[in-house]
Structure formats: C-alpha cells, structure tokens
Amino acid sequence: MDVRESIKNLIKEALLSLGLEVPAEIHLERPANVEHGDWSTNVALALAKKAESNPRDLAGQLASTLESFPSDYVARLEVAGPGFLNFYLNKAWLYEILLQAVNAGSENWARSEQGANRKVIVEFVSANPTGPLHAGHGRGACYGDSVARLLERSGYLVSREFYVNDRGIQMNLFASSLAAHIAGEDIPADGYHGVYIKEWASEIPEDEDPLDWGKKRALSSHKEVLSALNIEFDSWFSETSMVDSGSIEKTLSMLEKAGASYEKDGAIWLKSTEYGDDKDRVLVKSDGEYTYLLPDVAYHLDKLVRADRLINVWGADHHGYITRMKAAIQSLGYEPERLEVEVTQMVNLQRSGEEVKLSKRTGDIVELSEVVKEVGSDAARFTYLLQSIDTTQTFDLDLVSKRVNENPIFYVQYAYARIRSMMKKADQIGFAPLPLSEVDLSQLQHHRELVLIRSLHELPDVVERATRELAPHQITTWLREFAADLHGFYHDCRILGDDVEPSLTQARFLLMRGVLVGLEVGMELLGVSAPAEMWRDDLAEEGDG
RNA sequence: GCCCUCGUAGCUCAGUUGGAUAGAGCGACCGCCUCCUAAGCGGUAGGCCGCAGGUUCAAUUCCUGCCGAGGGCGCCA
Numbered sequence: 001m002d003v004r005e006s007i008k009n010l011i012k013e014a015l016l017s018l019g020l021e022v023p024a025e026i027h028l029e030r031p032a033n034v035e036h037g038d039w040s041t042n043v044a045l046a047l048a049k050k051a052e053s054n055p056r057d058l059a060g061q062l063a064s065t066l067e068s069f070p071s072d073y074v075a076r077l078e079v080a081g082p083g084f085l086n087f088y089l090n091k092a093w094l095y096e097i098l099l100q101a102v103n104a105g106s107e108n109w110a111r112s113e114q115g116a117n118r119k120v121i122v123e124f125v126s127a128n129p130t131g132p133l134h135a136g137h138g139r140g141a142c143y144g145d146s147v148a149r150l151l152e153r154s155g156y157l158v159s160r161e162f163y164v165n166d167r168g169i170q171m172n173l174f175a176s177s178l179a180a181h182i183a184g185e186d187i188p189a190d191g192y193h194g195v196y197i198k199e200w201a202s203e204i205p206e207d208e209d210p211l212d213w214g215k216k217r218a219l220s221s222h223k224e225v226l227s228a229l230n231i232e233f234d235s236w237f238s239e240t241s242m243v244d245s246g247s248i249e250k251t252l253s254m255l256e257k258a259g260a261s262y263e264k265d266g267a268i269w270l271k272s273t274e275y276g277d278d279k280d281r282v283l284v285k286s287d288g289e290y291t292y293l294l295p296d297v298a299y300h301l302d303k304l305v306r307a308d309r310l311i312n313v314w315g316a317d318h319h320g321y322i323t324r325m326k327a328a329i330q331s332l333g334y335e336p337e338r339l340e341v342e343v344t345q346m347v348n349l350q351r352s353g354e355e356v357k358l359s360k361r362t363g364d365i366v367e368l369s370e371v372v373k374e375v376g377s378d379a380a381r382f383t384y385l386l387q388s389i390d391t392t393q394t395f396d397l398d399l400v401s402k403r404v405n406e407n408p409i410f411y412v413q414y415a416y417a418r419i420r421s422m423m424k425k426a427d428q429i430g431f432a433p434l435p436l437s438e439v440d441l442s443q444l445q446h447h448r449e450l451v452l453i454r455s456l457h458e459l460p461d462v463v464e465r466a467t468r469e470l471a472p473h474q475i476t477t478w479l480r481e482f483a484a485d486l487h488g489f490y491h492d493c494r495i496l497g498d499d500v501e502p503s504l505t506q507a508r509f510l511l512m513r514g515v516l517v518g519l520e521v522g523m524e525l526l527g528v529s530a531p532a533e534m535w536r537d538d539l540a541e542e543g544d545g
Numbered sequence: 546g547c548c549c550u551c552g553u554a555g556c557u558c559a560g561u562u563g564g565a566u567a568g569a570g571c572g573a574c575c576g577c578c579u580c581c582u583a584a585g586c587g588g589u590a591g592g593c594c595g596c597a598g599g600u601u602c603a604a605u606u607c608c609u610g611c612c613g614a615g616g617g618c619g620c621c622a
Contacts, residue, residue: 025562027562027564029561029564030561031564031565032560032564032565032566032567032568033565033566040564040565042564042603045564045602045603046602048602049602054602055602080565081564081565082565082602082603083602084564084565128622130622165622168622170622190621265620266620267620278547278548281620282619282620283620284620286620287620289620291619291620291621291622292621292622293622296622316549316550316615316616317616317617317622318617318622319548319550319616319617319618320548320549320616321617322549323548343549343550343616345549345550345551345615345616346615346616348615386557386558386559387558387559388551388558388559389550390550390551391550391552391558392550392551392614392615392616393557394557396557399557406570406571406584407584408570410584411570411584411585413584414582414584414585415585417582417584418582418584418585419581421581421582422581422582423581424581425581426581429581461561462561465561465562469561473558473559474559474561477560477569480559480569480570481559481569484569487585487586488585488586488587490581490582490585490586491577491583491586492586494580496581497580497581499580533582534584535582535584
C-alpha cells in the first residue's frame with residue numbers, strides 16, 4: 001500500500017478509538033521544511049473546535065494513540081506548532097520508492113490510469129494558413145503538446161488537432177495579396193504585407209491557383225516548424241471540408257430547430273445572450289457568407305461526437321470568444337463543461353531588451369522558425385514552458401540564445417548528461433551492477449541521497465496535479481529542483497573509485513538509475529531531449545567572445 | 546463602462562485542495578577543481594507577497610472594494 005494511504009488509515013483508526021468523527025478527507029502533506037518530518041497532518045487543528053478541545057491537546061492525544069499502533073513506516077511522531085502532527089518515517093520507505101521507480105522505468109514511472117482511456121481532443125495552434133507561424137504561436141504550440149503528453153501519461157487517449165481556417169475573407173485576402181504581388185500590383189490595404197508574401201509569390205508556378213497553392217505553402221511551413229519543435233498533430237481539420245460534407249449547413253439548421261437562432265437585418269444570429277453573452281452573434285452575414293463562428297460551431301459539434309473531453313488552447317485575444325462557443329454547444333444540448341478552453345496570455349518578444357511587435361499585417365514579425373533556429377528546439381520549448389500560461393511572457397531571444405550557460409534547460413540536461421557520463425565510465429572500468437534485490441540500499445544515508453529520493457517520490461504527484469490543472473510548467477519547476485538535487489549530490493558524493501566502498505557504489509549506482517528515470521519522465525513530458533553527453537567545447541566553438 | 550489574466554527580492558518567475566521561518570534562477574559580493582564534466586557546488590546581501598477591508602484557529606493563497614499592467618468587447622479571424 002502507498003505510504004500516504006497507510007498513514008491516513010492509521011490516523012482514521014486513532015480518531016475512531018478516541019471517539020472522534022473522521023472527516024471526509026484527511027489532509028496529509030509533505031512539510032516544506034524537512035525538520036517538520038516526512039509527512040504532516042492538520043487534523044487536530046481542523047477538529048479541535050468540534051471536539052471542544054485545544055489543537056495541541058488533541059494532537060497530543062492522537063500522537064499517544066498512534067504510538068500504540070504498529071507501523072512498518074513510522075519511526076516517531078511529534079506535535080508541533082499550533083497543533084500539527086508530524087510523522088518521521090523509517091528510511092525503508094524511501095528505499096522502497098527508489099526500487100519502484102527503477103522497476104517501473106521511465107516508460108511507467110509516474111504513469112496513471114486516471115484518464116481511464118477516455119478520449120480527449122486537444123486543439124491547439126490552429127493558426128490561419130495565411131502566413132508562417134510567429135514566435136507568439138510557439139507558446140500555445142509547446143503548451144498544447146505538453147498538455148497532450150501529460151494526458152497521455154495519465155491514461156487518456158489523446159488526439160492532437162489543428163483546425164485549419166482554409167476559407168473565408170482572410171484566406172481570400174491572402175490569395176489576392178499573393179496574386180497582386182505576382183501581377184506587380186500594389187497589395188490591397190487590408191491584405192497581407194509580410195515579407196514572406198514576396199518570397200512565397202516568387203515560388204508559385206504559373207498555372208497554380210494562389211489560394212490553393214498558398215494554403216499548401218502555409219501548411220507545409222507550419223508542419224515544418226512544428227516538427228522541428230518535436231510536435232506532431234494527429235489531424236489537420238479543414239474548414240473547407242465541412243462545406244463539402246454539408247456539416248455547416250446541417251449545424252445551421254440544427255441551431256434553427258433548437259430555436260437558438262433568428263433572422264434580423266438580413267443576417268442569421270445566435271441567441272448567445274441566453275447563455276450569458278453580452279450580445280447575440282452573427283452566424284451568417286447579410287451577404288450570405290458565414291462568419292468565423294458558424295463553421296467553428298460545426299467543427300466543435302464534430303469533436304463532441306468524437307471525444308469525451310475537448311480541450312482548446314486559445315490566445316488571450318480570443319478570450320471573448322469562449323462564451324459564444326459554449327453558448328452554441330449548450331443550445332444544442334451539450335454540457336458546456338465538455339469544452340475546456342485554456343487561454344495563454346501574450347508573449348512579448350524582445351531582442352536585447354527591446355520589444356518586437358508582432359503583427360502579420362505590417363510584416364514586422366519574428367517567425368517561429370527563426371526562434372527555433374536561433375535558440376534551438378529544446379531551449380525554445382523549455383523557455384515557453386517555464387512559467388504559467390496565466391502570466392504574460394517576456395521572451396528575449398538574445399537572452400535565451402546568447403546566455404546559453406545560464407539557461408535552465410542546460411542545467412537540467414547537464415544533470416542527465418553527468419549521470420550518463422558516469423555510467424559510461426563505469427562500463428569502461430568494468431563495473432558490474434548487482435541485481436536490484438542484492439543491492440544494500442541501507443548504504444544510502446547521506447542527506448543528498450535521501451533528498452534525491454524524496455524528490456523522485458514527488459514526481460507522480462506533480463504529474464497528477466499538472467494534468468489536473470493542465471499546467472505543464474509544474475513539471476518544469478520540478479525538473480529544475482530535481483536537477484539541483486542531483487548536482488548537489490554529484491558534488492558531495494562520489495560513486496565510482498577505490499575510495500568508495502563497493503556496496504556503496506552499488507547503492508549509489510542504483511540511485512542514479514532512479515534519478516535517470518525521473519529526469520527522463522520530466523523531459524519527455526516537456527518534449528525536450530535527454531542528451532547522453534554535453535561538452536563545453538561545443539560551446540567554445542560557437543561562442544566567440 | 547463590461548469581461549479575462551496578472552501584481553511576490555534589482556530583473557525573470559515558482560509557491561500543492563488556506564498551514565509552521567515566503568523560495569529558485571539571473572544580476573551583485575565572497576569562497577570551492579590533483580577527484581565520475583566547474584554548463585557544477587557552498588555562502589552573503591536583497592521582501593509592508595500592490596493597497597484596504599472581510600471570512601478563518603491560521604490568508605501570498607478564499608471573498609469584496611480600490612490602484613496599477615496586459616488582452617478582449619466587429620455582419621474580422
């Protein structure tokens with residue numbers, strides 16, 4: 001049984017034997033301060049009032065009751081602070097954790113069946129095929145992919161989907177911008193003026209239609225840079241395909257039948273105000289053309305049939321769109337909770353501390369491909385996933401690319417490379433690891449060693465929470481702390497060498513195998529690579545000074 | 546005016562369903578390589594957790610108001 005469950009059960013028994021009511025949830029946490037034990041509970045604080053006792057007295061009674069119970073794990077108990085009950089465990093539980101991690105391997109450690117094979121579609125990026133992806137798209141791309149990875153590890157069947165707005169006004173403007181440039185005419189004022197228009201226009205074969213060709217060109221550009229970022233979509237859902245299949249018209253008539261739409265001023269409107277929207281929204285314009293909304297509703301209906309859970313990653317500028325989309329699916333009888341929209345706040349791109357404005361129209365953009373080229377895929381992903389999506393991000397290209405040494409991604413990767421490097425040497429000097437069951441883990445007594453196992457033990461919880469909150473940056477934070485634990489250990493504790501007892505070498509080598517598992521799981525969830533080696537010379541060649 | 550997000554060390558950010566002395570990186574300063582990679586380790590300095598109320602045994606965390614920053618409020622997408 002899990003240590004935590006075991007302790008919770010002990011507490012429950014103790015409460016019962018004291019004739020106290022057992023709360024629905026016993027709060028057991030890892031104290032921030034190691035001096036406060038391995039686990040801590042606040043039940044005494046929470047129950048004191050009801051029990052008409054003061055928290056410290058109650059905690060004391062609990063402690064003496066608990067001490068009379070046998071436990072494989074608990075070494076001693078302590079009442080502390082205002083009435084916390086702290087548990088100090090035998091080290092055996094840590095050794096158990098280490099063995100579990102090594103046995104599970106990176107494929108299975110921190111994996112759960114929470115998702116129970118439920119289907120989830122994660123829709124992200126979904127940028128218009130009217131130009132290359134820019135640096136701002138990178139955040140949603142890396143976030144969405146990492147969320148998908150978290151869900152996969154938690155037992156969901158995940159599909160990564162890119163919705164392609166390959167028709168409509170913006171698409172036509174894009175095509176006419178290309179055509180105008182080919183014809184040597186001025187690009188329409190409301191058209192696209194990016195430098196890529198010129199480049200792409202020069203590539204179009206004479207007999208090709210600018211719209212069809214431009215769409216393909218943009219999509220291949222998207223795929224190329226996403227692939228460079230280690231992101232592969234399972235499907236690219238075309239808006240045009242829904243015109244061909246008739247699903248847009250079908251959606252329109254469904255809304256009509258549901259009494260969710262009406263005609264006014266020659267346009268067809270969605271009664272989104274009935275579901276909390278500020279105003280009703282146009283579905284079909286008076287000129288007969290669809291707005292962006294209607295095909296998107298049709299698309300979401302399609303997704304609702306295909307999956308149990310829909311997760312959309314939208315930029316902050318689309319936030320106002322959430323209410324009307326939920327209104328639409330709700331008016332057709334779907335629970336609005338089926339659709340979860342995660343909003344990523346803006347990315348302010350800088351070069352040398354100076355802001356670079358992102359605007360496709362003016363042509364003043366930094367393409368995502370440039371970012372990847374400048375800082376590399378791993379650094380780009382790690383940087384995008386460094387902080388919560390709820391905060392505006394400042395991404396300084398020069399900082400991330402120039403200051404390679406100070407970049408947190410290298411700190412984490414170096415931790416991994418150091419271990420792999422040590423293992424390579426171990427192999428070279430003929431070190432033979434014993435079978436797991438023959439390793440004497442009680443050799444691991446050093447503070448640095450115990451801290452590492454504690455951190456390793458946290459990973460499954462961190463993954464669970466990051467999945468629940470759709471917050472991959474929590475993995476980043478854990479990885480940085482875990483890497484710090486490793487570097488500290490590596491500095492203080494030698495693994496190989498004549499001055500290290502063979503049994504200690506065996507135990508530490510096993511510890512390192514466990515640490516590799518943790519690092520691999522974390523890096524896999526972020527989609528960054530785990531290099532077997534890293535050498536300073538690589539840096540010296542690039543840097544110039 | 547309304548809606549969303551944010552406000553924590555000089556800078557960039559963490560902070561678990563409310564818990565004990567609020568953390569990390571960078572920057573500054575001081576130390577540590579005869580040793581599995583110094584892309585590392587240790588230490589010092591640096592905080593009215595935006596402000597004011599409220600709830601609670603306990604608030605950086607929850608609620609309300611205010612101040613400040615960013616985003617949105619189209620028959621654009």
